Amino acid sequence: SQGDQTHSNNLLNKLPSPPWKLPVIGHMHLIGSLPYISLRDLAVNHGPDLMLIHLGAVPTLVVSSPRAAEAVLRTHDLAFASRPRSMVTDIILYGASDSCFAPYGDHFRNVRKMVTVHLLHAKKVQAYRPARQEEVSIVIDKLRKAAMSAATVDMSEILHSSNDLICRAVSGKFFRKEGRNRLFRELIDTNGALLGGFNLENYFPGLARMKLVSKIICARAMRVRSKWDELLDKLIDDHVANKLLLAHDREENEEHQDDSAFIDVLLSRQEEYGFTRDHIKAILLGMFEAGTDTSYLVLESAMVELIRNPDVLAKLQDEVRTLVRRGQDMVTEDDIIDMVYLKAVIKETLRIHPPAGLNIPHLTREDCEVNGYMIPTGTRVIINLWALNMHVDFWDKPDEFLPGRFMDVDNKRTIIDFKGKDFQFVPFGSGRRMCPGIHTATATIEIMLANLVYCFNWKLPAGLKKEDIDMTKVFGLTVHRKEKLF
Numbered sequence: 321s322q323g324d325q326t327h328s329n330n331l332l333n334k335l336p337s338p339p340w341k342l343p344v345i346g347h348m349h350l351i352g353s354l355p356y357i358s359l360r361d362l363a364v365n366h367g368p369d370l371m372l373i374h375l376g377a378v379p380t381l382v383v384s385s386p387r388a389a390e391a392v393l394r395t396h397d398l399a400f401a402s403r404p405r406s407m408v409t410d411i412i413l414y415g416a417s418d419s420c421f422a423p424y425g426d427h428f429r430n431v432r433k434m435v436t437v438h439l440l441h442a443k444k445v446q447a448y449r450p451a452r453q454e455e456v457s458i459v460i461d462k463l464r465k466a467a468m469s470a471a472t473v474d475m476s477e478i479l480h481s482s483n484d485l486i487c488r489a490v491s492g493k494f495f496r497k498e499g500r501n502r503l504f505r506e507l508i509d510t511n512g513a514l515l516g517g518f519n520l521e522n523y524f525p526g527l528a529r530m531k532l533v534s535k536i537i538c539a540r541a542m543r544v545r546s547k548w549d550e551l552l553d554k555l556i557d558d559h560v561a562n563k564l565l566l567a568h569d570r571e572e573n574e575e576h577q578d579d580s581a582f583i584d585v586l587l588s589r590q591e592e593y594g595f596t597r598d599h600i601k602a603i604l605l606g607m608f609e610a611g612t613d614t615s616y617l618v619l620e621s622a623m624v625e626l627i628r629n630p631d632v633l634a635k636l637q638d639e640v641r642t643l644v645r646r647g648q649d650m651v652t653e654d655d656i657i658d659m660v661y662l663k664a665v666i667k668e669t670l671r672i673h674p675p676a677g678l679n680i681p682h683l684t685r686e687d688c689e690v691n692g693y694m695i696p697t698g699t700r701v702i703i704n705l706w707a708l709n710m711h712v713d714f715w716d717k718p719d720e721f722l723p724g725r726f727m728d729v730d731n732k733r734t735i736i737d738f739k740g741k742d743f744q745f746v747p748f749g750s751g752r753r754m755c756p757g758i759h760t761a762t763a764t765i766e767i768m769l770a771n772l773v774y775c776f777n778w779k780l781p782a783g784l785k786k787e788d789i790d791m792t793k794v795f796g797l798t799v800h801r802k803e804k805l806f
């Protein structure tokens with residue numbers, strides 16, 4: 321009601337906020353092409369912990385310090401655990417019934433349980449070991465061929481195929497059938513552009529209510545949605561048809577490990593959870609969306625940093641090559657356990673290049689007091705994960721790539737965890753909305769990176785210096801490099 325709105329605005333107006341707010345667009349003109357950097361720079365002067373920013377007509381709380389992030393993601397986790405809805409998520413994600421954009425409630429808890437208990441828990445991640453090894457060896461073989469003819473390789477393209485690992489886990493071994501992997505890639509890219517970024521309709525709800533504008537937005541989203549729909553329907557039908565066959569195979573194989581694809585697990589528990597076919601599609605789509613681009617971007621950033629920092633690359637190769645038994649063709653996951661420097665390099669990559677610079681927006685479910693300010697129900701909240709990773713109170717020379725900062729004094733283990741407890745470093749978020757894919761992601765990144773540096777020595781194409789690597793980034797649901805890495 322009008323009264324609630326006024327009450328809410330009165331509370332929000334007490335928060336620190338940058339001046340220069342304009343009519344209609346609010347602070348929008350202050351946000352550059354990389355919002356996490358613009359927002360950090362604004363926060364330094366206008367709200368180092370909490371800052372209110374008006375993006376179009378929508379007031380948004382921006383959280384920029386580890387202290388404030390802890391208050392929001394841990395102390396008041398439950399109050400901050402919902403997600404804002406938008407026309408686009410409603411269309412593309414079947415009424416936001418997936419695991420990423422579902423508002424907090426019974427359905428969300430159900431989906432989250434399905435995802436954490438049956439799809440992404442540590443044991444399941446273990447069961448995918450052979451599949452990971454196989455997918456990594458496909459990449460290594462491609463590189464061996466290129467190396468033999470001393471050809472320049474497009475690393476962005478090669479590493480993009482680490483997405484195949486997730487597509488395979490989600491949809492089964494035969495995802496390459498009929499060029500589906502290529503279609504996945506195309507659709508995931510389009511989704512990222514639609515769901516992430518600063519889409520106008522999210523910030524000008526008035527605009528979205530206008531018939532013509534909403535027609536245009538809907539048409540764009542519907543086009544993507546119908547392509548997904550077709551692909552997911554085919555996948556589901558295939559799997560239903562194969563179910564009997566699979567059940568038979570299972571009985572044959574007593575030593576069976578549960579490496580069945582997410583889609584099969586979902587279908588086998590559909591009734592138990594009361595999921596509709598649309599729910600299943602939304603959950604599958606959410607997994608493709610959240611699971612694919614992220615790991616590949618970390619790998620690409622890691623390779624960029626290793627090329628820019630040859631001493632780090634040498635040290636990493638030394639560790640990996642020492643710990644792998646002589647004569648082994650490839651690194652296995654058993655070899656990785658003691659590779660401490662490898663883990664430090666991955667952490668430092670996640671710190672400087674978190675694939676999600678800002679987390680997925682949260683929405684408050686009730687009025688809640690944080691740091692002396694009352695945050696009203698229904699407030700949109702962004703946590704600037706990148707700003708936490710760069711915070712000068714917590715990091716020495718934050719701009720420099722120094723994996724050693726994550727090693728303990730004896731070089732025996734890494735320090736500062738990314739499991740959501742050290743709030744200066746939460747690249748996976750923390751609390752009820754924390755990334756459930758953390759084990760899958762780390763397993764994928766570790767085995768791929770270890771093999772890349774074990775099997776090959778790396779340098780830039782002739783004539784290119786490391787200063788020449790273009791570090792320009794592009795912002796969407798995830799943060800991409802503008803130029804490919806050769």
Ligand code: HEM
Nearest residue numbers: 419420610611614615676679680747748749753755757761
């Ligand atoms: C390096 C790789 C990855 C990073 C850095 C990452 C990071 C994140 C972040 C920051 C969030 C949002 C947290 C929040 O809103 O507070 C998130 C959510 C999520 N991630 Fe990941 N992620 C990665 C890989 C994966 C993978 C491989 C999967 C699945 C296979 C996955 C599945 C999800 C899901 C389902 C959510 C939504 C959770 C919810 O809303 O309850 N992620 N991730």
